[in-house]
Each structure stands twice: as structure tokens, then as C-alpha cells.
Amino acid sequence: MTGAGFVEAVGWTLLNFTWQGALIACETALHLVLLRNASPQSRYAVACTGLLLCLLWPLASLWMRLSGGSAADGGVALMLVGAGAGSPADLGWSGVLGMNLAWIVGAWALCALLLALRMVAGLLWVKRAAAHEARDPAWQVRLDRLAAQFGLRRQVRLRIVANLSSPVTAGWWRPVVLVPASLVTTMPAHLLEALLAHELAHIRRHDYLVNLIQNAIEALLFYHPAVWWLSRRIRAERELIADQLAAGQLGEPRRLALALSELEKLQFSTTRLAQAANGGDLMSRIKQLVRPESQSLNWKAALPVIGFALAALAGCAQQQPAKVQQDATAMNMGPMKIHAKVIETDAVADFNSCPRPVYPAVALQNKVEGTVSLGFLIGANGRVLDTTLRESSGDASLDQAARIALAKCSFKPATVNGTPIDRWTDVKYVWAAH
Template sequence: MSSTLLQSWVPAIGWALLNFVWQGLVVGALAWAALGFLRQAGPRWRYAVCAWSLLICLCLPLAHLVWMLSGDAGSRLPSQLTALPAWLQAVAAQLPALVTAWGLGVMLMALRLGAGLAWLGTLRRRAGPAPQAWQQRMDALAKRLNLGRKVTLGLLPELSSPVTLGLLRPLVLMPTALLSGMPPALLEALLAHELAHVRRWDYLANLLQSLVESLLFFHPVVWCLSGQMRDAREEVADELAAQALDDPRRLAKALQALSLQQAALTPPLAIAANGGKLLQRLERLLAPQAQSAGWKMALPALLVAAASLWMQTQPRLGAGGQASEVAGLAAPNQSARLPSMPQLLQLPVNARHMLLLDESSGAVLMSKDADTAVPIASITKLMTAMVALDARPDLDEPLRIEAGDLNPSRPSAAHLPIGANISRLSALKLTLMPSDNRAAAALARNYAGGTPAFVRAMQAKAQSLGLTQTRFVDPAGILPGNVSSATEVAKIAAAASHYPEIARISSEQSARVGVDGRARAVRNTNPLVGEEGWDIQLSKTGYTSVAGSCLTMRFKSGGQQFTVVLLDADDSAERMRDAGRIRANIAMLHSS
């Protein structure tokens, strides 16, 4: 038997695998061409293309293997090998090692698949029963989806998204936290999505898809097609669920809320509502593209016209925590600029006070306790820079760091020693970029009348800007007496943006400043400055134990200017997450 394997099966398997390398590339190229051609046809067509392509990928090596093992081909194999060129004979000599390596890979993939199935079995056994009221809701949804099979609803605490598993006895597992943490209407939309997977037998399709991945794990085309197929599967389920709900926006809002939950590991082989490309799914639900009937899709002229129209009108999406209540308010006069969808994008933020402002119209797009005066920490330094520049000083004039600038409550981010000499421009850069407190103190001390006169000028500047809740008691923002509200911080940022030096310096990622005649590298305290996808025009961060983590920025998105203010976030990481969520939601508003 071993001699037969070596002489027939091993070479046959080896040649089938080697030939599939180029065959898979051809299938992939044809599939990608078909996907591009049917781009306007909707996810069902893309799903079908990917599914048939994967089936062809599986059939090609199997057919080659059967042909190699057929009577005539198998009997001629030894003589055919001797007739091959020398380099192919060298390849043939390595076929046993190739087949062994492939077999080991298949074994590892099979272990992975088996472990996933075992885990799903464990989840099924550990799941608790759902409340009867929710089971009845899901049964009613199943009827609306024309689903004849009985689907059980279970609860499992550690999940972050509802998932579907099981073939003959389908089970939808729902995170326990969602039962109390998500509005019933949104949770019902997620369940409709999961039932759509059951109706389409997606669990079986996903299992077969995983088998193909296990056998042909070595070919990247297989993985690319498989990923495209999974994305399309989620979009098809979205379509069915939206039809059952008669409200695509409800499902979109549910998916958006789900994306803001803390991420956890989705069980392998399970079908989860948070799968696929979420922003593309939201776009399809909120602004679905008109689709031609199936017979029309076969007409090349109509396809070309639809693809051309799509290329001209397709919107672009931007990139997209923990729950807290924030009211998203779209201005009524912004319908032509930002669609009014306050019920869709109620954005959770960690900061206790926030404001999002559309500068082009002055419309408040989102706010959270924005009129309460609270400590603002080093955001104070925007006012410090404005007052320093209002005096029209010589920016090249040298300033000396003195002992009074080294108060223990006023640490130096740039580690400026006593006696250090810096220019006034360098002091501005150190004040705005690394947020150096001693540089800010030096600017105030070298003001006409000294620091007391400087602080009075800061307060006078605030009054001239119409700020009634803003108070300043020191130029660095160290003391808790420096207070303002999110609304008034936005006005401070707007005023500061009219100073070219402040706008330029605060929007630089890094710079070199002269300290005692030597260049020293400094970086902006806002890590978002200079990051891909951000067009920041002005920025200032702040932190004290009393004020928490603070941030104000002016940035552009979709050709519009926005100001965001975040005050009293738990830490800098939460502050950055808040900013990222805000930017992602603005991008989504533009795309819908």
C-alpha cells in the first residue's frame, strides 16, 4: 500500500496542488473582474460570485487528482515523468516533501476547525435561557422572515454581540449585558439580523467555507475570496433584516450602538452581527443604491451605465467605548451639509463636558453639559499665547528661565533649567507644543507689568471675547481657578485660530527649538496631530488631577471646519478615543 501511495497518490496530489497555484490565480482574476463588473448588483451577486469561485477552487485540484489517478493517466505517470525537462523532474523529486507539508498544514487547520466546533458546543451548553418575552419576540420576527425552523434564544455574559450557531438546532446567543444596556427596538433589530443568517443556512455555508480554507490554506486567493464572501454575507443578512423590520435605520442604529460596546472575541464559525465592514454596511442601509433586476444585470450596456453612475455618485466613508448619554443635535439649517440624524448617532463620549461645533455655520452638532464652568488645565495656554502676541513683542528677543519659573507646582515638560536662554518664539513653541509650564511662566513674567499684569490682561481678553464663565488666575493652567465651559473654550479656540503663529505651531507634530543656542526636538502633546486621516488646524491638550484630561481642536473633514472640545475625560487614552469616535461619526454623516 505504501508503494502504491508513493508511486501514484503522492505525485498525483503534488501535481494537483502545484497546478492549483496558477489555476487559483486565474480563478481569482476572473472573480475580481466579475466582482468589479457586478459592483452595482448588490451583495447577493457578490456573494454568489465568491461562493462559485471558491467551489471552482475546490473542484479544480480534485478534478486534476481524479484525472491523475485514472487508469490511463496513472499507468503513464512514470514514463511521463522521465520525459519531463530536468527542472520539472527536480520539482517532481520534491513532491513527497510538498505533499507532507501540505498534509501537516491541513491537519493544523483541521485542529483549528475542530477546536472552533468544540468551543461552540461549550457555548451552547453554558448558555442560559432567555426571558420568555424575548423568545416570543424572536419567534414573531422569525415568522416575518418566513423562517419555518424553530430558533432558540439563549444568554451568555461574555459575548459582545449576538451570534448564531447550530445547523439542525439553530441557537442565537445574546450577550446578557445587551438585554439591559440596549433599547429593546435596537436589540430586536440585531436579532432580526441573526435570524436572517438562519433563514439562509449561513452557518452551513460558513462551515463549508472553512473546510475549503483548510484544504487550500496555502493559496492567498482562497483567503481573499473567503473574506469577500463573509463581508457580502453580512450585507445580505442586513438586507433581509431591514425588510423584515421595514426600517433600515433601526438596524443601522443598532449596528452603530453595537460597535461602541467593548470588543470581545467572537466565537469562530459563529455568525456575528458585528462581522463584515461595518461602515460599508451602515452606508448600504442608510443610502441603498438602486439595483437593477436580475435579467437586466446580464445586459452589458446597462451594467456599464450603472457602474459609471456609481463611480460618480458613490459616497466615501471615513474611519470609524463605553456608554454614556450624549445628545446629538443636528442644526436645522444644515440639511444640505450634514443630514439631520440625531436618533442615529447618539455618540457616547467619556469626557464629562463636550462640544462639537460646525464652524462654517456655527451649528452645535453635539454637546454634553457644555455650559458648566470647570477647570481647563493647559488649554489656558491658548489664551497665554494670544495675550503674549497681542503685545506685539520681538519674537527673537531672548528670555531667561529664572528661579521663580521653577515652582514645584509648575513642572517643565521640556526640562528647562534655571538660567536657560530661549527666544520668545521658542517660548511660544514650548508653551503650545509640549505644553511647558516654565516657558508659559517666562512669557508672563516678561510682559509689561510682570505676571500680575499678564493675568489681568488674560481676563480682559476673555471679557473682550464675550466670555462670561471664563476665569484665569495663572498663565500655565496649573491652578484650578482657571475655569471655562466647553462652549467658551470653543470661542477661545476660534479666537486663537486667527493668530497665524498659534495655528501653525499648535498644529505641528514636532519641531526643533533653540535652548542655550542648541536645537532641541519637541513633540506635540496631541498624538492625533500629523496622524493619517486628520487635518488639524489648531490643537491644545491639558491635564491636572482636578481638571482631568482636556482637549480642544479645530479640524477639517469633508471640506468643512469643525471645533471639538473635550473636558474632564478620565485619561488621555479616553480623550483620544472620544476624538476618534467624533471624527468617525462626522465622516459617516458626510457619507450618508
């Protein structure tokens, strides 16, 4: 795979995810609406599945492109639909995007790198706070007692931090709870203990690891609103689950609700690299603790479904088939008609330009036969840019001999309206030991 081919594969994967992500979000939103009165654990599982699919679908598409599968055709989305192949304006959106894939991939890589560095900086800040911030022996004893009630065997460290406004949980193997100094001095002890119970619920559920995966997905797919919407739903449901678990251990849901009410008066923390007690909608969390109510279906609940459905349809409409062959199409514009003709040809090998594949001696001696199917990426200059094995003959030596020999052939490049383009083409070679 050449560098240009890799960039092209990544670029089309990113662009195709615009409609794929919208489709995933639409399906997830529909399930969340149906589960609006179910347990937060059920909604949490659905939202996590949706976000995971947002990562797996483009990864699978990229793998298929890089391995030369059906999604790897360089022209899957770059189909010319205008009245010629001259200027970018004639190419439609797919053509314009295809001509700027290098810039698109470069901008995506730069933004993803910056978000990754921001994530690393946050992790380093948490590590430094856990190592150097002040300790409070009295509150450490309280936290140890609570941790024992939650069945946590690993020690949970407690640190007092000056520049926080909400307790924050970080770490998995050596978990730590960072508590704002303002809460230690101003909040009643029994209310702060309730907030600590909420943080221990996150530790018991290993939410820190899930949150790290969320941040990684957000960094990679930052450009898609569906990813941020799904992450926001995951965090909201996660907080409700932690509230339920903490309230069950405390035996006093109203105490946790009162602690959250007091916390609402403080400035919200913006960190997302750790679990904070002020995550989600505090008022809705308080209502769920004090007076749980069933949610009725209204038009606002349908907005995410409708919005993502329209985005998915718009993205699918931009997709072009791998090969389009039209004699002519006509567009009516008042009294005028503009006829557009798109003619494509496939790459054709000139087998007289290269030596015939040499039968491997061992395979010939053993009379090994078979048919190998190879894929060749033919450049606009007629030369082979990359090769891939589509279907093996059953013998690796036959496959390799055919690949090496046929890669030396010259090809007549594929064309669109007479313009040579890069495109994959398949070649089969039959080995017969006579």
C-alpha cells in the same frame, strides 16, 4: 496505485492549484468589478461559484491523476531543463519541487489537520454554549415573535454568553443565537432586536451550512491567498444580504444601521464557525442601509484582477509539457553560451520476459475479440509499480487477463538524459480468436 504514486499525484495537484486558483480568482474578480453596482445576491453567487471551483478543479485533477488520465503522467511538471540531471539546482523550480513532493504533501496534511481540529473545536464550543449557557425567557419570546415574521417554523433557541461581543448564529437543524451578556444589559432593546433580526436572516438563508463548507475549503486550500480572498468576499456580501432581509422585515433600515453603529464600539468577535452580526465592513454596511450609493470604477478595484492575473501567468509559465524532446537550446550570457540538451526516452516492454496472456476459456469459446489499452507505471528499476485500464476491449475477462500477464513483463525504464525515472507508458494488446 502505490503509496508513492498517490503522494506524487496529491503533490502535483496542490502545486498546480497555485496557478489554477489564481486564474479562478482573476476571473471572479473581473466579474465582481463588472457587478459592483448589482445586487449583493449576484455578487454573492459569483463569489460562491469561484470558491466552489477552487475545490472542484483540484479534485478533478487529482481524480485524473489517480485514474491514469492525461493529467496523471508523473513527469507532467518534473521536466529537466538544466544542463544535466545531476544536482537539484540544475532541475529548475519544477525539478526541485518534484524531488520534495513528500515533504510538501506532509506539511500540507499537517497544516490542514490542525485547521480541521480548530474547526472541530469551534463547533464543540458552540454546541456546549447552546447546551449550558444561560437562558432569558423575555428575550426568547421576542426572538420567537421575530422568527414567526421571518417564516421560520423550527424553534430558534437563544442563549446568553459572557465572553462574546457580537450575536452569533449557529446550527441548521436546531439553530441557536448566542447573544453577548454585555449587549443584553447595555444596548437598547429595540436596537438589540434589530441585531437579532439580522441573525434570523442568516438562519432563513441557511448561511450556517455555506459557512461550514467555506471553512472546510479554507482548511484544505489554506496556502492559497485566492481562497481567503474569495471567502472574505462571500462573507461581506452575505452580511449585506442579511442586512437587506432584516431591514425589510423590520421596516426600519435606520434602526439596524444604528444597531450596527453601536456594535462597532464593541470588541469584534473572531469566531468564523458561525454567523456574527459584526461580519464584513460595518461602516460600508451602515452606508448601504442609510444611503445606498453606486460605486464608480477606480484603479483600486482593478488591483485584485491584475494581481491574480500576474500570479496565474507566472504559474502557467512554470508548467512543462508532458514530453519535451530538444536537440539543443542555447542561453546567451554575455560572451558565453551554455548549451542545454534534454533527451528523454519512453519505457519499452520486453515481451520475452513474461508469458503470453492466456485467452479466457469462455471468451475463446464464444470467439470474443477486441483490443485492450493498458497503462503501466514503470519504475526506475524497470518493474511495474501500478496499472490502469485506458480503454476496454469490451470484455472484462480479456482486460483482466491482459493486465495480469503484461504486468509480469520487464521493462526498460524511461530516462531523462540517461537517468532512469518513473513514468507511465501505454501498451495495447489485441485479442484474436483464430
